[in-house]
Amino acid sequence: MKVKINAERCQGHGRCYDLAPGLFGDDEEGYGQVLGDGVVPPGEEQTARLILANCPERAIEIL
């Protein structure tokens, strides 16, 4: 499982890096960024799904 942020949709609410600081971080303007290659570590799949369901802009994609 891999996470991705659709930069066209992201508005910097920061729900992803609030809820999963191991998977996401903020850039210098507060937009979300995937840390590393975005591969979700085993056991973290549920967190990834939670992030997807909490993004107000529906900017998170799970591949």
Added chain:
Amino acid sequence: MTVDDRFEQDLMETVRDRVIDPRSAIITGPVSDWATDFSHAEPEWAADPYLIQDELRERCPIAHTERFGGGWLPTRYEDVAAIAYDTDRFSSRAIIMSNVRPPLELAPVGGVPPISSDPPFHHDARKLLLPAFTKTEVAKQEQATRAFCHALIDELQGQPVIDAARDYAQHIPMRVIADMLGFPPEDGPQFREFVEHALEGVNAPPEERVPRIQKLFDYLLTQIRDHVDNPRDDLTTYLINIELYGQKLAPTHVAGTMSLLLIAGIDTTWSAIGASLWHLAKTPADRERLVAEPGLLPTAIEELLRAYAPVTMARLVKADMHWNGVDMKADDWILLSFPAANRDPAQFDRAGEVVIDREINRHAAFGLGIHRCAGSHLARMELRIALEVWLERFPDFSLADPAAVTWATGQVRGPRTLPLRIG
């Protein structure tokens, strides 16, 4: 070096035409039918807008009013989101629904950029502010905010009943934003006046509005001139010096953004802290659970933001059009109620209930789309610290007199009087 003479003139000369010229008649008094005559400026709305919005969502999901020269109130999440995303057809030229429409030429900048700006200018004006408001950046103020909350409680300790809105909630964002802008912290009482006039005085006649706005601009100009003479490391000096498109900002842009940060920075967070304490005071089970499980607080805060979202925005319709079943006219208002969107059962399970461990919470308390509240990370930090400190110092509290609680009228809703019994 050339002298910065942008701020020598009275800004009121430039902004006067935006505040007089009330195009519409001022209509106040009891609402006859919320579907055809709604008003967010009446006491029934302030007392409980949720009942009104829930009923409208069922009966007339895009309500209308002739007040304020004509406007619409969508209450479905789907419609609120569609309007927030559609900056082609809905302008942010004015974001406070009143009887005054600022002149068309004011777009795309608006009076208080970037919240009042439309694309493409909006993006560039917003970009100037974002770095100061990231989660990483606002975390630097956490320690000072916590110390300030403790200091407020030190003053209050020992009183059997505390007005948590007046003596606690309001002071926290006032201090934080005053520090960020580099304003004297003792000017708080003036900030309160500016906030009330900007947001609650929408039906005041121009002869009252003009001197109020003059007072705000006089205050901002005094601060700006002091910063021109004595630059320092704060947002005011930053805005004075920053360049956009190779030029320093227009004086109205500098003062407009400062008034936005001051006003939007204060009453929104003041309202969110107050509404959260109000809920916990009247819901012992939730209060006890948060005292026992402090780790749940960030989740609970999102739910309190959903259920008691303090901020409603406004838009102006750009041109006559048929939209989702209604005939909108150019310059009609849209009262863009994020609180109503947040309680739409089509979007949220148990939408009308506060579920403090709600895990899936795609709420719109900070707006949707390009105007997402630039201060959302700051607001969340302040709200978390304010509640953590309060719960730590006063784990047991209740409403001293439910009937004595008063709520702000208008587009920002939160308790303005909140007597809590301690212990």
